[in-house]
Amino acid sequence: MIQNLIDGVLTGSYLSLGAIGLTLVMHILRFANFSHAELLSLGAYAALVFDALVTALAPVLATKLGPLSLTYALLFAILISMVLTGLSAVLIDRLVFKRVREKGWELSMVFASFGMALIIRNVIGLIFGLSPELYSKDIAFAMILSRDPLILVKPDQVFVLVAALALMFVLHLILSRTTFGYALRAVAENPSLAQVNGVNLARTVMAVWLIGGSLAAVAGVFYGLSHQVIPVMGRDLVLPIFAATIVGGIGSVYGAVLGGFIVGIAGNLALVVLPSGYTPSIPFMLILIVLMIRPHGLFGEARA
């Protein structure tokens, strides 16, 4: 039970990171982006490639950080992957979503995002193969926190949680303390009025994709560290991430963080009462419950 709770918090940390970007995009561009989870896979695979590259170029960096299975090389790779995934998100928007948006077919954006998800997921599968990959082949030994009841935590998981919380705090500072943060909130409230006040709409949209993409990359790598890197990871993550945004309220960054943890914890606690085969259905059950009791989520507001 306590073990499930801890695992849930750790699952929640990468779900939250994924949900933040999704909720921002859904708030500013007003469409449910079904390809967001594919940015997580993109980030995970980019980190895999650059981890190998950095290790080959500078073998010194292949040393591990203390008790973690994480190497300095992978840390570098994560940074590169964040930039690359952010830029890919901008590029996908330029190539596809922007064009569909400008045609005025707002509802068609959802279709376009599904199409993009199919393309990205399967191209990754074609390039990297369908079998799972790992960042480190060494077995990471778990620390025993308590023997009765048995509670195990891997050092990597602690790192994932701390790093995720740190990133969220940085984002919180950006959103609440900088002019850019105000501009972002202004665009979300009323795009025309924000433009009248000198906010560059195109640049704000680009920034949203950059932030969303880079956080998705981190989330993807963290998922890979906790489980494995596999082309279909986006398919398995899309519903939990959407559930996190709905639980938190579409458009609320803090809601997305809380929603991510709620979905993660609920999924792991459900293992106590339900066979593990039913885990993929838990996010949907949460969505139904939230829609029944509080349709706009914990922090969301009613908006057409």
Next chain:
Amino acid sequence: MIGTISYLVFFATTASILAIAVLGLNLQWGNTGLFNGGVVAFFGAGAYGTLILGGTPQDGHLGGYGLFYPLALLGGMAAAGVMAWIVGLLTLRLRHDYLAIATFGVAVAFENLMRNAEWLAGGAKGVRGFERPLRDALGDGFLYNIAFFITVLIILITVYLFLERLVASPFGRLLRAIREDEEAASSLGKSPSRIRLTAFITGSVILGLAGGLYGTFYAFVSPQDVLPTLTFQIWAMLIVGGAGNNRGAIFGAFLIWGAWTASGWALSRFAPVEAQLYTGSMQFVLIGVVIVGMLMWRPQGLLPERLVVSQRGSKE
């Protein structure tokens, strides 16, 4: 010769069943602007419902009620309708993202439940023990397939005529009015959320009908039949054919099913053996490219919606 004909009949039967599903989706998306991300769940509810109600008794899972076939089919359609009612009631008052996400979730949960709940529908092994109607009279061979194809064709035409009438009726105008401008429609005293719910349920019942026929055709349904792939295929059919146009929907169904079958055949025949594992991925990339490409270059589809103006304003 008889082999070719019997294959064509098989192909046309599947394409016609899918065309019925595309017509159901067209009512939701094309005419009303409702995004159904879980087409396969409603299709699957129809298939599972029909087979469980109409099948012979089985050990270990629900079913075997041996109902008179048309009643079983109606039951399957009702199952799809009830599911649509629940999802629609919860989401149609909210912004459109919610319906997209909730319907996508229904499909995930439906497949997950069917795969795991052995007591319900046999789990991964699927529902067995269904006898195709009139099998005693027509046998199992070519004659049966021809008869079944004609039945499906008649149902397809009936659904088409029904939808054409519906779309041309005041109710159809109301659907388009809500799709184009919800506030204007409600200012005229219409209730958008109720009308949308009606359209969503009707479309889902038609999806359930297609699913029921599909299950009957194979006399078997398993979680493999309710994978998201089918949702993507049915969408591609509608977008390529032309959302809002019922003839386009049918045309798109035959075209995309033909292209899908042909590409699968070509890949399995000409692709090198070591690439065979990846034929699925290649087909998915193709279907993704078709969806995105159509939206970018010809969003109205090959046969666009024809907007009929019933009463032109006088020009003074």
